[in-house]
Amino acid sequence: MTEMTGTLVTIKGRPVEVPGKLVDGVFYFQTLFQGDQWWRPIVMLKNSGTANPDVVGWTLRPGDKIAITEKMLSQRGPIENAIGLYYAEGGKNGHAPRRNPIPKTIAAMSIGRADVNSQVQQAILHARAEFKRKTDRGWSAGGAAAVTTGDSSSSAGSLMYYPMLATSDEESKTAQYEISPKHPMGVQPKCDGTRAVFTLELGSGATIKERVKAGRVFGYSRGGQMLEGPSFDAIKARLLPALKYMYQKSQTRVYPNGLSIYLDGEIFKYGTRLQDIMSSAAGRKKTHGTGTSGVILQYHIYDCFYIDSIMQPGVTMRAKLGVPVKITKPQREQLEVARIPGVVINDGFIRINDVMAQIQVNCLFYGHSCNRMDAFIRRQAWLDNMFSRHFKEAHAEMPGPWAFTNDDARKALSRWFKPGHKGITKSDVSQIDAFAAQMNTSAGKILYLRGGMTKDPEKAKKATGRAIPEIVRVPTFIVTSKQQLRSLYDQISHKWCQEGLILRRMDAPYISSNTHGSSKLRAGWVIKKKRVDASEFRVTGFTEGNGRDTGAILFKMKTETGEEFVVTPKDMTIAERKSLFERAMKKPSVVIGKNLTVEYRGLTKSGKPSHAKAIWAE
Secondary structure, eight states: OOOOOOEEEEETTEEEEESEEEETTEEEEOOEEETTEEEEEEEEEEETTSOOOOTTTOOOOTTTBOOOOHHHHHOOSOOTTEEEEEEEEEEETTSOOEEOSSOEEEOOOOTTOTTOOOHHHHHHHHHHHHHHHHHHTTOBSSSSOOOOOTTSOOOHHHHOOBOOEEEETTTOSOOOOOOSSSSOEEEEEEOOSEEEEEEEEOOOOSSHHHHHHTOEEEEEETTSOBOOSGGGHHHHHHHHHHHHHHHHHTOOSSOTTOOOEEEEEEEOOTTOOHHHHHHHHTTOSOBTTBOGGGOBOOEEEEEEEEOOOSSOTTSOHHHHHOSOOOOSSGGGGSOEEOSSTTOEEOOSSSOGGGTHHHHHHHHHHHTOSSSOTTOHHHHHHHHHHHHHHHOGGGOOOOOOTTSOOHHHHHHHHHTTOOBTBTTOOHHHHHHHHHHHHHHTOOOSOOHHHHTTSOSOHHHHHHHHSSOOOSEEEOOOEEEOSHHHHHHHHHIIIIISOOSEEEEEETTOOOEEBSSOOHHHHEEEEEEEEEOOEEEEEEEEEEEEOSGGGTTOEEEEEEOTTOOEEEEEEESOOHHHHHHHHHHHHHOGGGTTTOEEEEEESSBOTTSOBSSOEEEOOO
């Protein structure tokens, strides 16, 4: 990240360097970039007796604007007859900027305190906090970031590609799956942890070999929070040689400079509350390898992808490939498609459910007649290669009668990966076959689910015969019927107390983008089936929500031990909840005393239902 130059501003009586400067009486923060997006906050000052700037142009009438001076940045106390304004503007490179419609207004602060901020200082303080939130999520002041390949400069903005998100089979109609011997599904236990992506950031050096040798592990959360600090030292130390190895393996004739693999998984510890995992991930306790409550952090890996951006947005597939491509909308020609199997980058021009069409484009680029190149099964083969070499103790093995036989797995996969296709060799097929056989093996210990039951590593080592590793491979099972899926769901969700299952189409790609936005990254072919428990509880009281839920009813209930918890009504609109709240305020017996079915996902440490929702019935 480029070093930021700043201006000294007095905040609560102390000088603080703020990344920005005064220009013509307006304080402009430094512009931040992420991918092809830019953003910056701006602070102004106006007469308190005038209206806010107009929504479109953000202009002040002559005489309304008060020019901010250098003296105002350091003086203490309120500025008479003035209101501070701060707002943010941003957009996509090459497009008109967007500005938030209503600025934040800062009136005069309390008078009488020696360290009271002026309206300008307070507006800058608020804008600075928003600026920091952006940089924590990977936004960079170094300019529009290029996609990281072997010969590009690295920065937080250029390295950060957000992970693919799953679709709930209960909440969305876009879930796309069919389970049969002809269409098997890959199924993985769903961890209730913190989503995390790790990759290799190249260091400095004259050659790629030197840059790889000097490289370090770069990690970030689903929301773009960089994962740094002592809590992650042990995880990063274990990942570093593996990531360097995978980088070297990617150096081919097509990619002489190599590519960094991105590992997708969760910071998770079996049997540990999500709150403790989140506290550990935040690094609140500076103890090597541990966080709050002494929880040992583990990284559970379930997928991976590579990034290559030879085809940039704006270059048409038709012109690039030199072959006819059926695309119904002009925007769909501006697709950023990865040339290496395993990832399709969504650039925001198309709907996620149309991404499968991109696979056909990708296959045309390769010269294939099939659409199986960007497959989940192949990405798992990459992980198999990495784990077999660097994390042999972390292989996840679990038996089950629901699994494919090895012969069935080979037959199914042979329909997808046949020698003779350009780029598919016999060794590729044998590697995938070997991986499929390993996925459903009944040999070995049940390391993943049974070995991680305790927070005590010594106790776990005694119970399983091996230490609990920092890096863990999430097991994948192949199911060919819904009956097998139900059996697996019962075993994992109830017997082993996992949060549920993730179903993955074996032939589907990985989608990613370096512009954060969950709506762009939610894939219909990755389906989450969460564990749901149900019990009956009596309503003991009610209250209202906050924010947009103000005036909307929430139910109060108690556990058998007397612990009170608050429950949100399920399948009720905000308007319906507000109407019920008004009725209950007039006549409490409308809700108090009623027995309602509550759906929840396990219990908290204090025995309260987690993620509880009540089914309301008159």
